[in-house]
Amino acid sequence: MGRATVRREPSAGLFAGLSVGHARLLVVSANESPAGQQPTATSAAVKNDSVRDSAFLKACRREPVPHTPVWFMRQAGRSLPEYRKVREGIPMLESCTRPELVTEITLQPVRRHNVDAAIYFSDIVVPLKAIGVDLDIKPGVGPVVEKPIRTRADLAQLRDLTPEDVPYITEAVGLLTRELGATPLIGFAGAPFTLASYLVEGGPSRTYENAKAIMYGDPQLWADLLDRLADITAAFLKVQIEAGASAVQLFDSWAGALAPVDYRRSVLPASEKVFKAVEGYGVPRIHFGVGTGELLTPMSEAGVDVMGVDWRVPLDEAARRVGPGKALQGNLDPTVLFASTEAVESKTREVLDSAKGLEGHIFNLGHGVMPNTPPDALTRLVEYVHTNTAR
Numbered sequence: 001m002g003r004a005t006v007r008r009e010p011s012a013g014l015f016a017g018l019s020v021g022h023a024r025l026l027v028v029s030a031n032e033s034p035a036g037q038q039p040t041a042t043s044a045a046v047k048n049d050s051v052r053d054s055a056f057l058k059a060c061r062r063e064p065v066p067h068t069p070v071w072f073m074r075q076a077g078r079s080l081p082e083y084r085k086v087r088e089g090i091p092m093l094e095s096c097t098r099p100e101l102v103t104e105i106t107l108q109p110v111r112r113h114n115v116d117a118a119i120y121f122s123d124i125v126v127p128l129k130a131i132g133v134d135l136d137i138k139p140g141v142g143p144v145v146e147k148p149i150r151t152r153a154d155l156a157q158l159r160d161l162t163p164e165d166v167p168y169i170t171e172a173v174g175l176l177t178r179e180l181g182a183t184p185l186i187g188f189a190g191a192p193f194t195l196a197s198y199l200v201e202g203g204p205s206r207t208y209e210n211a212k213a214i215m216y217g218d219p220q221l222w223a224d225l226l227d228r229l230a231d232i233t234a235a236f237l238k239v240q241i242e243a244g245a246s247a248v249q250l251f252d253s254w255a256g257a258l259a260p261v262d263y264r265r266s267v268l269p270a271s272e273k274v275f276k277a278v279e280g281y282g283v284p285r286i287h288f289g290v291g292t293g294e295l296l297t298p299m300s301e302a303g304v305d306v307m308g309v310d311w312r313v314p315l316d317e318a319a320r321r322v323g324p325g326k327a328l329q330g331n332l333d334p335t336v337l338f339a340s341t342e343a344v345e346s347k348t349r350e351v352l353d354s355a356k357g358l359e360g361h362i363f364n365l366g367h368g369v370m371p372n373t374p375p376d377a378l379t380r381l382v383e384y385v386h387t388n389t390a391r
């Protein structure tokens, strides 16, 4: 089989040209563009075309691709030594508010692994922090909320999000889209249920007992909470899209804790509202959760173009549950990367084989990259998928 075309990589000299005007309009990387050069309409058109024609966006649209595109959830982060180096001494949530740092961290896996898309470096709790919710991300723990939301009065903590609350996102997405050239940028947000799980529990939970107590016991309060979160999430995605993100992923990571009947009744309407709010932009909408095999049908009815699948359901079976007219994303077990190269290749072939009849396939892991994953295993995996799917 032939080799996949090697794309131009984003410039390594990030800090060289960050002051140049609005990034989306520039075709060339910062290295090639003298500071102050005016963007032209032609360069904007060329750049937009090359992003639109990328393997990733083609696969999202279920069009023929030169090779199966690859990116990894949590590709930017602790598995990379260069990430740990630039983050040294900077708390997680503070790092999300520094546009140049966000840009650098987002680009690191693109440079290193040659993935087909970048994912914006941030966290699902960033919009909540931005509207004043008292929370922090504790290393090794996750998001922790000072005053959990459990009563109607507590809902007052959740006001609407405006672009002025997150100016650093607009700036960083602008910087990134210029640096990335033809590589698309994926924006993301946490889905209402997953955000509610942190807000109500006050931190990570295995059982979601407080959240479910409201969901089952006070359905009106629950519906109002999820509706508020849907508006905040939609506003957060809009900021990213309007600044230049080419696709968005809604992470409902913990929805797998729900039975389909409860998901449909108590969660789907809020996630649907989020996807509806960004429908008009025409950017692909990706939906993902862990342990959601039983929810693939209702989750794919939320208004999605691409359905993410974890490693528990083979892609051909997932396609039956999702139905026609949608691409699938996934789904190598992230722990496979700790095994031998031979094992990684054989498990990857299994994923590629089960993807053979799909209308569109974006290769990914079945959940995020684990912190101790050997970075070289990821680089080899991208190369393997590109080489073995080149058409």
Ligand SMILES: Cc1c2[nH]c(c1CCC(=O)O)Cc1[nH]c(c(CCC(=O)O)c1C)Cc1[nH]c(c(CCC(=O)O)c1C)Cc1[nH]c(c(C)c1CCC(=O)O)C2
Pocket: 072, 073, 074, 075, 076, 077, 078, 092, 119, 120, 121, 122, 123, 124, 125, 137, 138, 139, 140, 141, 142, 143, 188, 194, 251, 253, 368
């Ligand atoms: C549930 C969830 C969260 N955050 C996110 C989700 C949904 C995805 C998933 O299901 O994994 C999404 C997220 N969080 C982060 C990204 C960055 C982009 C990427 O590379 O994918 C993304 C997409 C950075 C991060 N978010 C976090 C880190 C680690 C903090 C650090 O490096 O100091 C990173 C790189 C912190 C975080 N934030 C959260 C958790 C559970 C943790 C890990 C806690 C820990 O083990 O330390 C909440």
